[in-house]
Amino acid sequence: MEKTIRVNRLSKIEGHANLAVTVEGKEVKDVKMEVFEAAQYYEAMVRDKPFHEIPITVGRICGFCSQAHHNTALAAIEEALGYEPTRQTKLLRELLQIGQMLTSHALHLYFLALPDYLGFDNAIQMASKYPKHVQQALELKHAATELVVAVGAREIHSINAMVGGFSSVPTKSKIGVLSNKLKQSKQAALETVKLFGSLKTPDLQSPPRYACLSSQGEYAIMGGMIESSECKIPYEAGKCITVHKDQYRKQVQEYLKPYSTSKFASFAGATYFVGALARVNNNFVQLSEDAKKAALETSTKFPSSCMFANNLAQAIELIHFHDRAIEILGELSKTMKQEPVAHLTPKAGKGIGITEAPRGILIHEYELAADGRVEAANIVTPTAQNLRHLEESVREYVPWLLHLPDEQISLELEKLVRAYDPCFSCSTHFLKLKLNRIR
């Protein structure tokens, strides 16, 4: 017997897609993430356009990750032109990336994920019963927004971060204000870890390969080697995969499936996960002391291969990124000045930028012609890298749920999908669940 459950337009994720699950008895026959977000054509649209306009154009790929796309394109283009940015420019870009992480994580945790666990349909309804949680969310959101506006001049799609430097910079006094604001909102970040550490989640084990950027002496977000989780586990060292960004095409393979406008990707031929959980798993020792301490006080042990822990990992990162931002602001408060934007001469070349976006590894590659126009571009987004992993986690999870009514199954699967924090405007919109039961 075949049965179909539909949740029309799955909500609280970024984009449109269906999840189709076919079950025969207790066996999961097939899992498909059918992304039907309108296809995006950025890699074609940037062709023939001058390099200086590219970062701000590609920031428009995604409102949630705009600064990450912007920064990654800046890095790629400056590499193609053989330019090394100043320390101040690097620190300001890192602040933008951190602002992006804080905004994206806070929104995902409180607006998209938390209502599921507290039994509300949405964060707006949650406000009357849980005013404290909503207050924390707002505090985090406001602090992060203020940081992004101060550095990038606009909440979304920053405008002054140019190839060659920043066309406007915050004043020293603004830096002081930001630093104080973040010291206050850090308290909300600490509370967020306690909150998400206390939520009951199923102990679902997902495919174990996690990949993120790693770099000596820092919790890498602005560059580094792509490393798989095995590299950090002594007895798994033999399976460790490290990839320099210039070699990404050899290991990160994008492929297409007829049911999705989003691309899929594999890493060294296998399914993998990128994002907060990968970073916290692989680079735990490099987290700030307070972030580590807060993580150790929860009952979750890292590394964890339970995908629901991705929410907690995001919360832990909220603390870390507060600490790192405060550290950077401390340095800039002494040295901040308006530096001229370097005027770069066009030349033919190729550059690859790689960063950690809120949802994981983001790669941009550009080939420039001698007159500085883009000849070719390739963009690999985190969600594309995670789709296969998501399908496999769903496959693992469904048998746990089959005794439940269909409506409950949908809800639980939606929770799992949301834990991935998928973003389909980026990877190409989600969700309608189709459950086919063959009995």
Added chain:
Amino acid sequence: MKKKLRAGVFSFTACYGCQLQIIKMEELTEVLKAIDFTDFELVSDKKEEGPLDVAFVEGGISRENQIPALQKIRARSDFLVAIGACACDAGIPGIKSFMNEAEAERIVYGEDFRKNLRSISPRPIDKYVKVDYYMNGCPIERFEFHKVVKELAIGRKPKEKRHAVCLECKIKENKCLLDYGMPCMGPVTNGGCFALCPSNNAACEGCRGPVQDANLPAFVALLAEKGVDKKRAKQMLQRFGGRTALFESFVEKMRD
């Protein structure tokens, strides 16, 4: 107390940045006193069918199945606001409409996969439905959203204010970037952003779309003086507002 407005927020081809601006509003709790979002997919599972006082539509149209969905939204809404450059003017995704579109599809997805895309040439939503208010910008400005909600809440029909970005630079006493050789689109672009980009020493990129009565021939001549050739001038006009009537008819007549 007057009844709250019933509102929906919908998304087509866009980046979600404009919806995000709504959620990120510091005044959100205040806005919620005047408005009930009965259909807002990004934040809620629950969707109430039925008539809406106002629909906020983000994104342009670039897939066939989006057309009937948009028409359905129009049919149930008293007032329809296009939010952001993509819905108002086709925006950045509209760039594809000036390319060989089959080629663009091949570049990104390959020939074999094209049949699965069901992409159509991207256009602003007013190609398919009547728009009552154009909230320009990439992204929209939060204060303008707040203002529109307040006006609707007291039963007024909001109307756009139209003037060029240049006016706002004058008010702010900014130096003119064009005088410094920067290809700024302020003279032909709708203000309402308080000249945000020029105020940060960045040339206006035209994200708020063409201002009415823009003197395009004079603008292109001015760009030529700054060393911007026609091909590039065209690209600039086709970046955000290329599919607006004003820019489209002008660019068609431009000779290389």
